[in-house]
Amino acid sequence: MEILSSRISVRPTDLDRSLRFYGDTLGLAVYREWGSGPQRGAAFFLGGGLLEVSGSSARPPDDAVRLILQVRDLRASHEYLVANGVEIDEPPEIKPWGLFELTARDPDGLALVFVEVPADHPLRRRGPSSTPSPGVTTS
Numbered sequence: 001m002e003i004l005s006s007r008i009s010v011r012p013t014d015l016d017r018s019l020r021f022y023g024d025t026l027g028l029a030v031y032r033e034w035g036s037g038p039q040r041g042a043a044f045f046l047g048g049g050l051l052e053v054s055g056s057s058a059r060p061p062d063d064a065v066r067l068i069l070q071v072r073d074l075r076a077s078h079e080y081l082v083a084n085g086v087e088i089d090e091p092p093e094i095k096p097w098g099l100f101e102l103t104a105r106d107p108d109g110l111a112l113v114f115v116e117v118p119a120d121h122p123l124r125r126r127g128p129s130s131t132p133s134p135g136v137t138t139s
Contacts, residue, residue, distance in 0.1 A: 007043060007050035008067065010110065011057040015040065017107050018053050025084050057108075066103075066111040074100045074116035081114075098122070 012018035019042055022028050028044035028051065035041055041054025047070065071077045074092050081088060081104055089111070090103040100116040117123050 005050075007052050008046070009052040009054065010061075010106075010108075011055040012053060012106075012108050013057055013060060014107065015053070015056055021107050022051065022053055025086060060108050061110040063111065066113050067106075068113045068115060070115045070117065072116065074102060074114060077114050077116075078102055094118075
């Protein structure tokens with residue numbers, strides 16, 4: 001099987017409110033828009049993937065699902081989110097696994113985890129301990 005790309009789909013309780021939140025409040029760039037009225041939707045650039053906001057759901061999202069968003073500067077991101085009225089569940093802190101994180105909520109309550117990888121974190125390390133998985137070749 002070959003997977004060519006991926007995207008996450010969010011089916012909000014209020015489509016217009018969520019499109020404004022992701023496009024205007026978070027400032028995500030639009031990749032594509034389609035349809036009109038309740039069949040309207042948009043896909044936003046999300047780093048290496050896409051976030052599709054379309055359709056509707058009568059139920060809010062489940063806490064088992066979290067959207068992880070890596071940022072360069074978590075403190076600046078926190079200030080931006082607060083200034084734009086985004087609900088913050090957990091303020092910025094270094095987690096036991098060494099990542100600098102904060103958790104916010106979208107208008108439906110979907111957990112948005114903003115993550116900064118500290119310079120000394122193993123995810124950033126390169127060197128002898130960074131060996132490829134078996135069967136993976138590097139050039």
